[in-house]
Amino acid sequence: xxxxxxxxxLTLADTLLILGQxxxxxxGHGPAIExxxxxxxxxxxxxxxxxxxxxxxxxxxxxGKTEDDYAFLRDAWEYRxxxxxxxxxxxxxxxxxxxxVFSTWYYHFLEALEQSNDAFLQGFAQKSIxxxxxxxxxxxxxxLRMGGGTAESHRRLQQxxxxxxxxxxxxxxxxxxxxxxxxxxxGVDNTKIQDTVLRIVDAVFEEAAVQVNPExxxxxxxxxxxxxxxxxxxxAEMQFLQxxxxxxxx
Amino acid sequence: xxxxxxxxxxxxxxxxxxxxxxVLNVIEMGIVRELVWEEEKKMWHVxxxxxYSxxPAMKAIExxxxxxxxxLQxxxxxxxxxxxxxxTTDWMTDEAREKLRATGIAPPEKGSADKGLLMGRxxxxxxxxCHSIHTIMVSQFGTTACKALYKCGDCLEPFDHFKxx
Numbered sequence: 001x002x003x004x005x006x007x008x009x010l011t012l013a014d015t016l017l018i019l020g021q022x023x024x025x026x027x028g029h030g031p032a033i034e035x036x037x038x039x040x041x042x043x044x045x046x047x048x049x050x051x052x053x054x055x056x057x058x059x060x061x062x063x064g065k066t067e068d069d070y071a072f073l074r075d076a077w078e079y080r081x082x083x084x085x086x087x088x089x090x091x092x093x094x095x096x097x098x099x100x101v102f103s104t105w106y107y108h109f110l111e112a113l114e115q116s117n118d119a120f121l122q123g124f125a126q127k128s129i130x131x132x133x134x135x136x137x138x139x140x141x142x143x144l145r146m147g148g149g150t151a152e153s154h155r156r157l158q159q160x161x162x163x164x165x166x167x168x169x170x171x172x173x174x175x176x177x178x179x180x181x182x183x184x185x186x187g188v189d190n191t192k193i194q195d196t197v198l199r200i201v202d203a204v205f206e207e208a209a210v211q212v213n214p215e216x217x218x219x220x221x222x223x224x225x226x227x228x229x230x231x232x233x234x235x236a237e238m239q240f241l242q243x244x245x246x247x248x249x250x
Numbered sequence: 251x252x253x254x255x256x257x258x259x260x261x262x263x264x265x266x267x268x269x270x271x272x273v274l275n276v277i278e279m280g281i282v283r284e285l286v287w288e289e290e291k292k293m294w295h296v297x298x299x300x301x302y303s304x305x306p307a308m309k310a311i312e313x314x315x316x317x318x319x320x321x322l323q324x325x326x327x328x329x330x331x332x333x334x335x336x337x338t339t340d341w342m343t344d345e346a347r348e349k350l351r352a353t354g355i356a357p358p359e360k361g362s363a364d365k366g367l368l369m370g371r372x373x374x375x376x377x378x379x380c381h382s383i384h385t386i387m388v389s390q391f392g393t394t395a396c397k398a399l400y401k402c403g404d405c406l407e408p409f410d411h412f413k414x415x
Contacts, residue, residue: 020304034389034399041391048304052333123334130336130415131302138390 003060005118007080007177008187010070011223013053014081017071018231019102020046021238022089031092038138042099045131049124056120072242076231080177083222084167086231093146093153093160100139100204101164105171105190105197107132112188121186140204147208158210169218171197178223256285259294259324266318269310270394273353276311280341283332293326294319299337302395302415339414351378356400356411375411377402387411 003009023043030036054067084102089095110132113125146157172194174182181187205212221227241248263285266276276282276298284297296315300308312329319327339358347357356378376383377400384403390413392399397410 034391037393037399038389038391041395044304044306044395045302046304048300048302052303119334123332123336127300127303127333127336130338133415134390134413141390 003057005177005181005184005186006057006061007175008181009053009057011080011082011175011177013050013057013070014079015085016046016053017050018079018081018234019085020044020050021234022085023095023099025089026095035092039095042135042138045128045135049128049131052124056124068242072239076227076235077225079222079227079231079235080175080225081222081227081231082167082170083219083228084164084170086222086228086234087164087167088230090160090163091156092142093156094163096139096142096146097157097160097164098167099135100143101168101201102171103132103135103139104200105168105193107136108193108197109188109190112193116187117185143204143208147205147210154209157208161205161210161212165212165216166219169216170220170222173220173223175223255324256287259285259296259319262319262322262324263296263315266311266314269307269314271350271353271355273349274346276315278343278346278349280337281311282315291326293328294324296327296329297332298329299332299335301337303333305395307394337415339412350412354378354409355397356409358412358414375400377405377407378409379407380405 020043023039023046026039027036027043030039050071051067054070057070058065058067084098087098107129110125110129113121114129116122116125143157146153148154172190174190178187178190182189202212260277263282264275264277268274268276268279268281271279279301281298281301282296283299284295286295286297287293288295296319298308298311298315308331312331315329316327340360342358350357356375359373359375374383375385375387377385380402382402382404385400386403388399388401388408390398392410396413396415398413399408400411401408
C-alpha cells in the first residue's frame with residue numbers, strides 16, 4: 001500500500017529524530033548539570049514526536065513495519081531532514097543558536113499545522129506545540145544571556161551565528177513533497193511563516209547585540225535527500241546495533 | 251454486564267501508579283482518557299494519552315495497565331495511545347494537586363494555554379514546603395520531562411515544579 005504524503009511525514013519525522021539524536025550527544029557533557037538535563041529533555045521531546053510520526057506512517061503503509069524500521073534501517077539518501085539538524089553541535093553557543101532558530105521556526109510551523117486537514121497532523125501539532133514553547137523559551141534565554149555576558153560569550157555567540165546562518169534558509173523553502181502537501185491542505189507553507197519567524201529571531205539577536213550577515217548564501221538539499229557527510233556519521237552511530245545484530249530487541 | 255465491568259475496570263486502573271510520580275495514579279494524572287468495549291472483537295480498549303511526547307514512562311504505564319488488569323482476571327485488553335485532544339495539566343484534579351504539594355512538588359497552575367510564557371513572562375510558583383513565593387527558577391527542565399527545577403529564596407530548599415502544559 002502506498003501512503004499519500006509519506007515523504008511529507010518523513011521530512012518532519014527525520015528532522016526531529018536527527019536533532020534529537022544530535023542533542024543527546026550533550027548528555028553527560030553539558031556545561032552545567034541543569035543544561036545537561038535540559039537538552040536531554042528537549043531531545044526526548046523530539047524523539048517522542050518523531051516516534052509518533054513514524055508509527056503513523058507504519059500504520060498507514062500497512063506493511064507490518066514499526067517506527068524502528070524507519071529510524072534504523074534507512075540510509076542517508078533516504079533521510080529527508082533539514083541540513084541544520086545534522087551539522088555538529090560545536091560549542092554550547094552553536095548548539096543554542098541552532099536551538100533558538102529551529103524552535104522559533106518549529107513553533108510557528110506547528111501553529112500553522114494545527115489547521116491541517118490531516119486529523120493526525122492536527123493532533124500532533126496541538127500536542128507538540130506545548131513542548132516546543134518551552135524549547136523556545138530555554139534557547140531564547142540563553143541567547144540573551146550569552147549576548148549580554150562576557151566579551152568571550154558574546155564573541156562565541158556571534159561566531160556561532162556566523163556558522164549556523166547558512167543552514168537556516170532551508171526552513172523556508174518548499175520541496176516537491178511539501179508543495180503537494182500544501183496543495184492538499186495537509187502541509188504548511190513555510191514561505192508564509194518566514195516573516196513572522198525572522199521578525200522574532202531578529203529582535204532577539206538585536207537585544208543580544210549580534211548580527212546576521214544578510215549576504216549569506218543559503219544551503220539546501222536535505223529535504224531532497226542530499227546531505228552533508230555528517231549525517232552518515234550520525235547514522236553509523238545511531239543504527240549500529242540494528243545493522244550489526246538485525247532484529248535484536250530491547 | 252459490560253457497564254458493570256467498565257466500572258470495575260475503572261476502579262482497577264486506580265491501582266496503576268505513575269512510575270515517576272507514584273503518589274498519583276494514572277486516573278488522577280489524566281493519562282487514561284477512555285475505556286471502550288469493542289463488541290466485534292470482544293475486547294477492551296484502554297485509551298491513554300502521553301503527558302509529553304517523549305515521556306519514557308509511557309511504555310511502563312502501558313505495561314503496568316496490562317499487567318494489573320491481567321492479574322485481576324480482566325482479559326482481552328489492549329492499550330491504545332492517542333495524541334488528541336492533547337494532555338493538559340488542567341485535567342489534574344484538585345486532590346491530585348494537593349497530593350503533589352504534599353510530596354514536595356509544586357503543582358501546576360490552572361489555565362495552561364498561556365502565551366505569556368512565549369514572551370518570557372515570569373510566573374509565580376509557591377514553595378511546596380514553606381509556601382513562600384520568593385522562589386527562583388533554576389532550570390526550565392527538571393528531573394522528568396514534565397517538571398522544572400526551582401529553588402526557594404526563603405527556606406532555600408530546591409524543589410520540582412510540575413510545568414503547565
